[in-house]
Amino acid sequence: MAQVKICGLRQAEHVAAAVDAGARYLGFVFFPKSPRAVTPHQARELGQAVPAGVAQVGLFVNPDDDFLHSTLDTAPLDLIQLHGSESPQRVAEVKARTGLPVMKAIGLSGADDLAALTDYGLVADMLLVDAKAPKDASLPGGNGLTFDWRLLVGRKWLRPWLLAGGLTPDNVAEAIRLTGARGVDVSSGVETAPGVKDSRLIRDFIAAAK
Numbered sequence: 001m002a003q004v005k006i007c008g009l010r011q012a013e014h015v016a017a018a019v020d021a022g023a024r025y026l027g028f029v030f031f032p033k034s035p036r037a038v039t040p041h042q043a044r045e046l047g048q049a050v051p052a053g054v055a056q057v058g059l060f061v062n063p064d065d066d067f068l069h070s071t072l073d074t075a076p077l078d079l080i081q082l083h084g085s086e087s088p089q090r091v092a093e094v095k096a097r098t099g100l101p102v103m104k105a106i107g108l109s110g111a112d113d114l115a116a117l118t119d120y121g122l123v124a125d126m127l128l129v130d131a132k133a134p135k136d137a138s139l140p141g142g143n144g145l146t147f148d149w150r151l152l153v154g155r156k157w158l159r160p161w162l163l164a165g166g167l168t169p170d171n172v173a174e175a176i177r178l179t180g181a182r183g184v185d186v187s188s189g190v191e192t193a194p195g196v197k198d199s200r201l202i203r204d205f206i207a208a209a210k
């Protein structure tokens, strides 16, 4: 049974839908350019209805220490997702400075990108295997793009990992079957427009993943 992260939540009804359907991780985006961005105060409010055992994940893109600390002062996060071009050294620093586990996102477009998963597996607590964003994309993730899942067949890394990138209620079961992923992460695939989540799609996605 795959664990599910629903990312980019901005409304209480969608948090409730994800929790009730059995999500293991909820993602709050702290990247101002994203249509899914929330303030630390909004994340704190949304998190108040989240039961113990469901992890609240803060998604950051190349955050500096001040931004991390000011966010964490308000929003009680359990896990930090780094979705930018953070180096392995920076991942280690963020872990040390915040005292929180870090999940590092790695974008794949071909076999050459797989080595990064080994490198970051030495420092991150979890890995997130995503589609590499196009060079001209305004967001480094959350673009609803898939990659060739066959790249992952038979691969093993040092850390637990989630599969992401263009997953939907219709394709998530096949993605899990092919890659052997024990966890999946979705944002666009449970939306009706960028940043607009849909409770029915959230429920359908989690049911399909499980």
Ligand SMILES: O=C(O)c1ccccc1N[C@@H]1O[C@H](COP(=O)(O)O)[C@@H](O)[C@H]1O
Pocket (backbone or CB within 6 Å): 007, 008, 027, 029, 031, 034, 035, 036, 059, 061, 083, 128, 130, 139, 140, 141, 142, 143, 144, 145, 164, 165, 166, 167, 185, 186, 187, 188, 189
């Ligand atoms: O969701 C965003 O807006 C976002 C912004 C910046 C970096 C990452 C972002 N989302 C993450 O991207 C992947 C894949 O998303 P999708 O399902 O293809 O839309 C997922 O891990 C989100 O957490």
